[in-house]
Amino acid sequence: MREQRELSEADDLRSMFMFYPPVDDAGAWQMTVDGFARALSAAGPRALTKYRTSSLRGNSVVDFDVEIQPQVWVEGFASTPVENSAVITVVGATVTEAAHFALWLRSSLAPRPDLVRFSSERALEGGDDSEWVIPAEGGFEQVRAVLAEHMKAVDGE
16 A cells, blocks of 8 residues: 555656657657657647747747646647757656656657656756656556656655
């Protein structure tokens, strides 16, 4: 029962989660902002996207809002800081919401399921720049467990 309680406590916290290809192979996804927006629109007819120019790098960014489960929306933005690389950020998400998004990302955007890495705002604020891996296999519970473990680790528990 303790593990059940700990996992549910992870959903009491909201954080910004960043998803990206392996740091040593930044171009592995061969992502474009337009390609991401098309994949997102294909995922759900109620996905909303809006393009803008990054004030930091001058490159294109797409802001998005997508329904990942019935009545459950996540918002964020996607950019390509270097050509063909990717950073997809989900803002203010719980572990459960981020896990649903990561599953979609792993199966719909990444060219191979072993190419999805992540971190969180909480980790970066604490000086932790380690690369966490979304499991290449398994379903929602496995992905959610990795995200919950990440949150537990960066919160010093």
